[in-house]
Amino acid sequence: MLHRRQFLTNATRSAWALGGGVLLAGRSARAQPSYTVPLAQLQDMVAEKFPRSVPVQGLFNLSLQAPRLRLLPEVNRLGAAMAVDAAGPALRRSHAGSFEVEFALRYEASDRSLRAHQIRLGRLDFPSLKPAVTDLLNAYGPVLAEQSLREVTLHQLRPQDTAVFDGLGLQPGPITVTAQGLTVAFVPKQP
Incomplete structure (x- = not known):
């Protein structure tokens, strides 16, 4: 048992060194190894996915700018506030507005990514409308939020980020939102 504990402790420490400081090393065999992604890194990755255009049944288009992310550790979710422009045949001119959403995160094993899901819309606000x-826009709001953010990749783990854990038979598990960023726990692989 002592050899296994020492092996796990050494492997976790090695993972810390390989991960360039983003892997959190456990101090004992009972500590759950994890990978932490800071808010700034999340913000940079999500910004690459915007601007986005979301058509609304041929009436108008919403043009969404990159969201400003915020950590919501108390509910284990992320929040995002976005600037949005609405323009099209049903609106005589372009209207600037904003909307806010909250979402949970999930791990997608096929490409080692952390993705937005379980999206909840706050409210669309267009002062000039x-x-x-x-109110009509807000009726479409949940669908618009899903179309604009569904499965947006917030971070992608590289093979070298998880190589040591793969060798130990571990895989990414629960994702926790903390005051510092996202922490992905590693758990035993399922057979």
Whole structure:
């Protein structure tokens, strides 16, 4: 048992060295190894996916700018605030607005990515539109939020980030939102 504990401790420390400081090393065999992604890194990756255009049934298009992410550790989710422009045949001119969403995260093994899912829309706000039009946009809001953010990749783990853990029979498991960023725990691989 002592040899296994020492092996796991040494392997975890090696993973720390290989990961360039983003892998958190456990101090004992009971500590769960993990990988942490800081908010700034998440922000950079998500910014690459924007701007995005979301058409709404031929009536108008929403042009979404890169979101400003915020960590919500108390509910284990991320929040995003986005600037949005609405323009098209149903709107006589372009209207600037904003909307906020919250979402959970999941790990996608096929490409080693952390992705947004379980998206909840706050409210679309367009100060220059009539309230009835804004209410109509908010009726479409959940669908728009899903179309604009569904499965957006927030981070992608590189093979070298997980190589030591792969060798130990571990795989990414639960994702926890902390005050520092996202922490991905490594758990035993399922047979």
